[in-house]
Amino acid sequence: MKRYEYFEATADVGLKAYGKNLNDAFENAGVAIFNIISDTSNIDALKEIEFEITSEDEVSLLYDYLEELLFYHEVEFMLFSEFHVEIDGNLHLKAKIKGEEIDWNKHERKTEIKAITFHKMDVKKTDCVELQAIVDL
Numbered sequence: 001m002k003r004y005e006y007f008e009a010t011a012d013v014g015l016k017a018y019g020k021n022l023n024d025a026f027e028n029a030g031v032a033i034f035n036i037i038s039d040t041s042n043i044d045a046l047k048e049i050e051f052e053i054t055s056e057d058e059v060s061l062l063y064d065y066l067e068e069l070l071f072y073h074e075v076e077f078m079l080f081s082e083f084h085v086e087i088d089g090n091l092h093l094k095a096k097i098k099g100e101e102i103d104w105n106k107h108e109r110k111t112e113i114k115a116i117t118f119h120k121m122d123v124k125k126t127d128c129v130e131l132q133a134i135v136d137l
Contacts, residue, residue: 001128004032009134013111014120017131022058023085025129026065030083030097033069036135039108043081045098054092058123061091062131066116069097077102111137 007014015032019025034040055061080099087093115136122132
């Protein structure tokens with residue numbers, strides 16, 4: 001099973017993240033987001049940040065999670081490459097994300113993400129979980 005893929009969206013980038021369960025798919029969405037910004041294979045997991053969020057539904061939880069990732073990217077001036085997510089039945093998410101401070105001499109500079117959008121955001125559960133989001137560049 002592929003972890004994630006991108007699709008065309010006018011002036012934006014869409015992504016689909018996959019997983020065997022919700023936790024797995026959210027972790028892969030994190031990797032997908034940071035591979036838009038840089039090459040995650042060159043980001044060392046030197047510093048860990050933990051956060052928790054609770055939302056009213058799965059789509060809102062996905063939005064809030066991706067927003068939180070961008071928040072730590074911008075405030076801590078970090079890139080992340082490892083994501084560990086635990087979501088319980090009450091839509092409470094606990095995340096541990098690992099990465100390092102941005103060093104544009106080391107890290108490939110790709111595209112900066114301005115915002116996460118609710119446009120076409122979706123969570124589908126079949127034999128696997130598929131998440132869809134569009135980011136504003």
